[in-house]
Amino acid sequence: MSTYPHGLTADASFEITRPNVPTLDAILGHAFKALDHGFVRVIDYMGDDAAVVQMARVSYGEGTETPSDDERLIRYLMRHWHTSPFEGCEIKLHVKLPIFVARQWIRHRTANVNEYSGRYSVMSDKFYVPSGSVLAPQSKSNKQGREGGYSESDKDVLTRCLTDTMKEGHEAYRAMIEVDGYDLARELARTVLPLSTYTEFYWKIDLHNLLHFLRLRADSHAQYEIRAYADIIQALVEMWTPATYRAWVDYRRDAVTFSRMEMEALRKWIAATYPTDPEYGGSGPVDLLEGVSDRERKEFIARFAG
Numbered sequence: 001m002s003t004y005p006h007g008l009t010a011d012a013s014f015e016i017t018r019p020n021v022p023t024l025d026a027i028l029g030h031a032f033k034a035l036d037h038g039f040v041r042v043i044d045y046m047g048d049d050a051a052v053v054q055m056a057r058v059s060y061g062e063g064t065e066t067p068s069d070d071e072r073l074i075r076y077l078m079r080h081w082h083t084s085p086f087e088g089c090e091i092k093l094h095v096k097l098p099i100f101v102a103r104q105w106i107r108h109r110t111a112n113v114n115e116y117s118g119r120y121s122v123m124s125d126k127f128y129v130p131s132g133s134v135l136a137p138q139s140k141s142n143k144q145g146r147e148g149g150y151s152e153s154d155k156d157v158l159t160r161c162l163t164d165t166m167k168e169g170h171e172a173y174r175a176m177i178e179v180d181g182y183d184l185a186r187e188l189a190r191t192v193l194p195l196s197t198y199t200e201f202y203w204k205i206d207l208h209n210l211l212h213f214l215r216l217r218a219d220s221h222a223q224y225e226i227r228a229y230a231d232i233i234q235a236l237v238e239m240w241t242p243a244t245y246r247a248w249v250d251y252r253r254d255a256v257t258f259s260r261m262e263m264e265a266l267r268k269w270i271a272a273t274y275p276t277d278p279e280y281g282g283s284g285p286v287d288l289l290e291g292v293s294d295r296e297r298k299e300f301i302a303r304f305a306g
């Protein structure tokens, strides 16, 4: 037994070392560029793939039959929505992003945030101007999107219009806080700034909720500008927890769900397309499945058995 301050005693025979991920350690603080003036940088992290496994194993207790292979366990957890072990890992990012992207980002309530204060400090003079390649008209089929493109001359006109209007807002802001005799409070002057103005925050989130964020924001339905950040964060997650990332890609990002009606249609279609095999209840192109375990094969069959 060892003794510690406040009269604490502890059995120190069980020692562990703090997990560290050399790939992520090597890029701590590096600013990965996003859009025209934004970035994402990793400030700190806690845990790794092994920490997910360590957290999961407490569920089963010593001596209980468990999957021996760590990656297999991670894939099992992901496939069966056993999500709490992923909450054992955390990451803290420093993000610089336009205000309109921050508004979408901040809707993810399961993170801890501290943002640059426009009351206390002078707002950045940097604002986002979409590049010509992402300028597009309002989509006709998706009210929340853009589609198509513009001629080079239209792009020039629109870029000038966006830039001039944003510049005007910033010039008015600077004038109101700097010109003698006005000295307007920063908390009021900022109201003329465009939504394209860059802000910054520290954002700390656990791995489970980060993957949920990525599922929504790295998706093709998300706005391009937030996707630009989500794509960087996906790469960071792959460096940090590669086995969890692979499981997430397979069972979340690139997976789809089917409604009851769609499942019924699929069952009928599969039964009609493939010869009846009594072992599989007449429902299975299981032999087409590649790279999955026997257990997953059985789960797939069960889903189509009806």
Ligand SMILES: Cc1cc2nc3c(=O)[nH]c(=O)nc-3n(C[C@H](O)[C@H](O)[C@H](O)COP(=O)(O)OP(=O)(O)OC[C@H]3O[C@@H](n4cnc5c(N)ncnc54)[C@H](O)[C@@H]3O)c2cc1C
Pocket (backbone or CB within 6 Å): 107, 108, 109, 110, 111, 144, 209, 212, 216, 217, 221, 222, 223
């Ligand atoms: C493509 C797209 C379009 C969108 N369009 C709009 C829009 O037009 N208007 C708009 O307002 N929003 C819009 N959103 C935002 C969206 O509705 C969600 O608010 C946002 O994606 C955050 O998701 P979340 O609540 O699941 O995440 P988080 O806040 O991180 O929460 C994660 C999960 O925790 C649980 N949770 C967290 N807080 C609570 C709580 N207080 N009560 C109960 N459960 C909780 C929920 O299960 C939730 O799914 C859009 C999002 C996307 C991706």
